[in-house]
Amino acid sequence: MPHVTNKRKYKYEEGKIYHGFQCERVEHISEFEVTSYTFRYERTGTELWHIDRNDSNNVFSINFRTTPFDSTGLPHILEHLSLCGSQKYPVRDPFFKMLNRSVATFMNAMTGPDYTIYPFSTMNEIDFRNLQRIYLDAVFRPNLAYLDFLQEGWRLENKDIFDQHSKLIIKGVVYNEMKGAFSENAQIFSQSLLNNIFPDHTYGYVSGGNPLEIPKLSHKDLVEFHKKYYHPSNARIYSYGLHDPNKTLALLDKEYLSDQIWVDNSYSLIRNQERWTQPRFVHISSRLxxxxxxxxxxxxxxxxxxxxxxxxxxxxxxxxxxxxxxxxxxxxxxxxxxxxxxxxxxxxxxxxxxxxxxxxxxxxxxxxxxxxxxxxxxxxxxxxxxxxxxxxxxxxxxxxxxxxxxxxxxxxxxxxxxxxxxxxxxxxxxxxxxxxxxxxxxxxxxxxxxxxxxxxxxxxxxxxxxxxxxxxxxxxxxxDETYEDKFKQAELELVEQKVKLLDESDKKKIYESGLILDSYQKAKSNTDLLPCLTMNDVRDPPKWPKYYIQNVQNVRTQICKVPTNEITYFKCMFNITGLSHEEIQLMPLLCNVITTMGTTNYNYREFDKRILLKTGGIDFKLHLIEDVKDSKSYSVSVMMNTHALNNNVPDMFGLCQELFKNVKFDDSERLKMLIENYISYISVGVASSGHLYAMLGATSQVCDAAVNIT
Ligand SMILES: [Zn+2]
CATH class of the missing domain: 3.30.830.10 (Metalloenzyme, LuxS/M16 peptidase-like)
Structure with missing residues (x-):
């Protein structure tokens, strides 16, 4: 291995065993100043990859290779259910419940087309250990309760749960989530692209779940999927940062892995797609x-x-x-x-x-x-x-x-x-x-x-x-103007098919189950079972770098000296508070086109080439700063952001100056194209940003700053 030098002192040695984990590979990667340690748990074959780096934002994640062979949303519903309580922490929705008990910088779980991952990050070591325990218990020992399956997956239930004679409909968190996803054209298009270019294996299915397929899933399928795909032999564990992985290895060995056996995980391997001999064409419909x-x-x-x-x-x-x-x-x-x-x-x-x-x-x-x-x-x-x-x-x-x-x-x-x-x-x-x-x-x-x-x-x-x-x-x-009606019709037929098979006693059971689920949802869970940081644990806040203020040619400038890997970052804030409301509303458009119109000395192609050759790009954004003490007052500015290698800094300033002094807007054809593309970009994104518009709309009622963006 050419990159390993003998002089460097590593914390773990290749070939040695630590808490049942054999250290298989150690390498230093100088470009990121990291040391990579690959461990494998001998008993189960579980791989643990630790990245040692002088960075206090420590990360931990458990990854599984999840390859569904239908579109019932198995991996997605399982991801939801894993977070509904586990053996040690029988508390639903631990991410939300941990918000005021942790100082995590990131907590999430995600389902991809062939993987499910559970990552978090935090700068506090006690918090790191707390979250690690919750995450490990959630994935290796989830309760997977039937009632949680009904809530998160799908269920047949009376529209009004208190009225036994109200009509039966399908409900469920993932079911509704995917109905939302399938009504969004961008999502329909990219899902269809994936399914059609890889038709032969797991990518031919919808890992998130097709709403019309989800109701084919049973609780038993889900429990079996967990047993097979969340087995430690099919897991990969990642840890990153300053903390010594030794405690992680010990915890895994003692609590989760030592009583497990190795299984051959080739069932979850993904094959290469067989190559076509002819190009293919597919046409699909979308919502108007x-x-x-x-x-x-x-x-x-x-x-x-x-x-x-x-x-x-x-x-x-x-x-x-x-x-x-x-x-x-x-x-x-x-x-x-x-x-x-x-x-x-x-x-x-x-x-x-x-x-x-x-x-x-x-x-x-x-x-x-x-x-x-x-x-x-x-x-x-x-x-x-x-x-x-x-x-x-x-x-x-x-x-x-x-x-x-x-x-x-x-x-x-x-x-x-x-x-x-x-x-x-x-x-x-x-x-x-x-x-x-x-x-x-x-x-x-x-x-x-x-x-x-x-x-x-x-x-x-x-x-x-x-x-x-x-x-x-x-x-x-x-x-297709009838797209939504067709979906509603298909959903109706699905419910009818299911209801046709029910007799009166089945319907009574559904009614009763709806009431049981309702009281289950309303029951208060015992959050005291979850770990919580104390004031003592967070006594030392993270250290912020020092900065000082200097007047550079009469402009107040904040200078911050930190290790940046030979890069200089430059931000510039332009106060535009004096502009009218209409002018401010046009600012995002201006920010979008200003660097791509060219200048007096360079046409737009030349200018773009120079930006890319000398900087990491020049970016403009509308920037609002609210007054924390007064919801009526705020300041509006435009923020310019760029960075360059230290030896390109004079060129970076030169390009900014060229832009400020000599930007041109006289190529009306080009401007027209940029504006039209901008409008398309915004309108295509409306559906997926619906919640943001709603939040801003609501905020604008109480905070004047939000009025500018709505
Ligand atoms: Zn989801």
Missing amino acids: DNMGATIDRQNQIAIAMLMCDATNIQESFELHVLSEILIRGPNSPFYKNLIEPNFSGGYNQTTGYSSDTKDTTFVIGLQDLRVEDFKKCIEIFDKTIINSMNGGFDSQHVESVLHNLELSLKHQSPQFGNTLLFNSTVLWNHDGDVVSNLRVSDMVSRLRRSISENKNYFQEKINKYFANNNHRLTLTMSP
Whole structure:
């Protein structure tokens, strides 16, 4: 192993056993200043990956490979039920109940197409141990009570639970959640894309649950799914941060693993999708969106292709870079050919390279276009691929994409441990080499070497993966005014089928069960069983870095010196309180277009190239600061955010200055396109942001600042 030097002193040694865990691999990864320890519990084969790093925001997560073979939402409902109480903590909804007993910086549980993960993070060690116990008990020893299944999954119940003669309907938390998800066009489209490009295995199903399939699930199926998929042999455990993993290893050994046996977990392995010999076309319907574009333009298209095996990390990395070169920004061929002719509302949310599945995918999608333009989109797609394959790319464009990638690696957020987990979950789930995957600089160097040795390097990849790839799906979607009625009809038929099989005594049981569930839900649970931090435990608050204020050319400037991995961050706040209400409402649009219009000295392509070559991007946002003591008063400003490598700081300031002094808005065609794309982007997102609009609407009644955003 070339990266391990003998001089470094490691806390754990390869080959040694610690609390039943064998330490299998130790590596230091200098670019992130982390040491990676891979342990395996000998008895069950459970892998524990610990990332040792001088970061007080410690993370812990338990991951399972969950591969459903139907769309009843098994993994999703199980995720909900695991959080309804366990052997040691028979308390429902521990995340919510822990809010005032913990100082967690993150608590969640998520179901993906082939995994379920339970992560949390906290800066306090006692809190870390408390949450760890709750999480481990929740996943390995959940109660999975029948009444909780009825509540979280689905149940047949009287519409009015106190009236035995009111009609029977289907209720349930996940059932309703998925009804919501399935009425959202963006969700319908991306779910259908996944199901149709991977039709043969687990990705062909809806892991969250199709509302019309959920009522096929029984409580027994769920208990069995837990036994099989939440077995320690099918689990992966992640820990990150400052805390010594020794206590974690001891806890796992003593409480959860030593009485378990090894099982062969190959039942949950995900196969590669068999490659097609012919491209496929699928058309689906969606809900007519009253908030969206006009009906003739409310269509979507995506062209999706299967790329490589996700565990081939170098190849996957290079295809990711190639995809960025093809798609992002005004210098990329797809932007020039597909977006600038302005016949759509811009890229849709499926666009990009994705390594979220066993075989990775590349997708180009457009939203808000006419049915007549589907053909045009496909023709442009093919032409762009051929032209890129024959003509190659502008070397400065390639360099700007690579620079941006390298810079984003150096930029380290306070959520580093969580980000590392999320970025590794899928690869780890497929037994990929997550440790080598952290050596991104090595991958970049290898790619640079390949490009310099072979000037057709990317063109050959385009030939292989794009021009000669039969595993290609073209998915189109159009609104259907009867979409919702059809769903309601199908739901009604489902209920009727179920009710037909019931006799009077069954109906009586359903009525009684509704009342039992109601009193069960209203019963107060004993939250005292949950651990709680005391004032003593939180005596030492996290230390904030020092900063000082200086006047730089008469501008009040706050300067903060902290280790930033050779990056300088620059934020600028412009007070716009004096503007009228109408002007302030236009600010988000201005923020959206200001960096992409070009300046007196650079056209928009040149300017974009410079931004990407020298900075991590320049970003503008509307910024509201409420007065904590007075709900009527607040200040409005625009916040500019950018960062650059230390040696590019003069260029970064130069670009900001160029923007402030010389921005141009005289290219009205371009401005029109940017505004139209912006409107599409906003209107497509209305359904998924419904709760935010409702919250803001409510807030605006009591707080003047919210009026500006509603
Ligand atoms: Zn859910």
